[in-house]
Amino acid sequence: MNQSVPTSAEITILVVDDHASVLSGTVNILQQQYPNAEIFTAQTAEDAQAQVHQQKLDLVVLDLSIPEKLRDQAQISTGIQLLRTMMQEHAALNIVVQSAHVKSLIRLKPAINTHEGGFTIADKSLSMQEMLTKVDWALQGLMFTPKEMRTGLEVKPEWLEVLNFAFLEGLQDRAIAESMNISERTVRNYWTKVQDALGVYPEEGINMRIQTEIRAREEGLID
Amino acid sequence: MALIGGVILVRLLGLLQNLEWAALDYGLKLRLPEPVDERIVIVGINEGDIQALQSYPISDRDLADLLEQLQAYRPQVIGVDIFRDLPVEPGHTELSKVFKNNSNIIAIERILPGRSGFTVSAPPNLPDEQVGFVDAVLDADGFLRRSLLGASNLQGKFRFSFTMRIAETYLQDQGIFLTNGILDPEAMRFRAKELHRFQPHTGGYIRADAAGNQILLNFRSGPRPFRQVSLRDIQTRSVNPEWLRDRIVLIGVTALSQKDLINTAAISGMTPGLVYGVEVQAHAISQIISTVLDNRPLLTTWPDVWEYIWIILWGSVGLVLGRLSPSPTKHFSVIIILGIALIGFSYGCLLLGLWIPLVPALIAFGLNSIALYAFHLYDQGLKARIQDRQMVIEKTFDALHNGPLQTLSALLRQTQDQDGSMLQLNQNLQTLNQELRVVYEDVRQELQDQDRQFTLGRDLRLDLKSPLHEILYEVYAYTVQRNFPCFQTLKVKVVTFEPLDSRRLNFENKRDLCRFLEETLCNVGKHAEGVTRLTIVCGQSKNLNFIRVEDNGISHSTIPSDPNSTHQKGRGTQQALTLAQHLQGSFQRYSSAANGTICEIIWPIQKPWFWQR
Structure with a gap:
């Protein structure tokens, strides 16, 4: 990706x-x-x-x-x-x-x-x-x-919402944007922010969304 | 202010008395000569007269002859400033007769033992109206500056001085009578001229002996204030009769050998500091009749309160000056100009008969303006040196930054682009890089203004001028990394730090808010057992600012739902409550739905909020 x-x-x-x-x-x-x-x-x-x-x-x-x-x-x-x-x-x-x-x-x-x-x-x-x-x-x-620059795992409430919609409810970015009443662009921005917090970066052969889900579950951000 | 207080204290201790007297004497001496007071003539028995008489003291007969001769000129009053308590034969009966037959002749007595230890009676059988005492009050430095008008003798009987008797008799003949004062019933008064009694703290005097009725002596200035003739001039009738007719004639000894001398520094004359007793009497009589008849001013002073206000005023002028003036040349010019103005003003006052405290005012002014200025210069020097050092530090870092650090960066890049063999070197260089920068940061932060900082731990100082939410974020970021037991289980922090409207907050408020957040987070670290999630919201809604910290740990310490209800409030809670009060807001701590604790402080913004750049 x-x-x-x-x-x-x-x-x-x-x-x-x-x-x-x-x-x-x-x-x-x-x-x-x-x-x-x-x-x-x-x-x-x-x-x-x-x-x-x-x-x-x-x-x-x-x-x-x-x-x-x-x-x-x-x-x-x-x-x-x-x-x-x-x-x-x-x-x-x-x-x-x-x-x-x-x-x-x-x-x-x-x-x-x-x-x-x-x-x-x-x-x-x-x-x-x-x-x-x-x-x-x-x-x-x-x-x-x-x-x-980081103090362990630190997130903003709206990033958590994005994770919940995506991995608990299986929504796509557009649907998330509608649910949260924000633009799709902003949703993508939240993704990159939470990925930075979880230490997920673009790498050859890595699916970032899946990698994000794995890390988020590890850290207990989603149940 | 301490300096002004010091000057006043020194004055009250009487340590400035001599200086103030000297200033007064000098000022009086500097006055322009006044015209001769023709109302008074001194018949001085001088060395030549004594030699011609071939005897001393002058015999009663010679004195009686002299008085008879003088009476022929029809003077108004004759004062005999020569003791005649005992007969000096020959001619005692003749003299007694002259005294008795002429009520315009005033004789002298000494009513108090004084230094000599003896009193001296008046010539026998004279009515009180023809007798006045010649006792004098000298100041601690031995100089005469006061004139006694009346006093009680050893028997407690009130007596008039020779001065007063003559002045009274002279003025009486002009239809002016002695009465009591209006402002001060104990003072003496001729018409509207009240002779203000000398008080223990009059002018520069401190706890002076003000017994009896005294006034300050305003010597008549000039080398020849009175006409003076000798005994022989009278005997040989070589004196213009006009000089004597209707005048006050004072007979006294004006021979240095006879020691009837008084010390004074206020008169410039042939023998500096010394005048004959009869001359002093002439001055004292002259000042009274001149004020009544010619409006010549007597020597007066301000009330004590005014004197001290004057001193404080000049001290304050010095104080202000000491802080204001920029360059030394300017500063000292201003000091000198103001100093001269003060001296000039005081001199002007003295010419009008007002003795104001020049010396203490000058000292208070000088000390404050010079000492404070010296301090100011020293302080500026210190500041300049600190600034210089700051510059050196900045330059040092510049040099570090522009030189070695750049080279180092380049080196780091080069070595990293090589293969792994250089890894060790690269790591060392990285360390060196950090170390160099840390040196600079440390030194610089040390120098920054401490007032506008919030200090966290030992090495993090926050600039309270930065946006408040940024400062609070740094407080949070630092505190959650501290080594508290409950932070071990902490997995995720959900944080929102949005701009707060801090326009009405001062540095102290901001510092307290930082302290509040730090304290709250420390409490979580210490008490929130098993906490996994920490939620911090700092922001504003409508017209309120708020900071809320929520944890999901189990707190064992009992937390009251209302922090006001317990009297066992912790120090932190107490501080938070005080802070909330200062900000006209509220502080709450309560249990959350998830068994955790919520701490919250809310305060109004007051003004409509808009983001300011």
């Missing part, structure tokens, strides 16, 4: 990093992977904010330690604030956060949990291939957070 985004897709990406060398490195890798992609860059929070407003972006790759303006001090809090506003204003934006400061993201968990777009976290020290995987997942609208 791996539905990778085709590498030939015509997508727009914004890469935010205050280090020119890292920036060009990331841009190179992304350009190689997605030759048809249009890639923008920003080195400050201010610039990134402006670009997110101006154009319709498919993906933002964001380093958390950035300055507000040029010549300002690079600070994680600046990146956190930028991320917070981006999620508030563009609920469907796909985001990859590049940072080693996973702990400082914990406070944004309530916002990340309600974010409708893809959201993945890629440590800067990840291998290139893993990084590209996280980019791909984000473009798919999936959610990935590393273990350090």
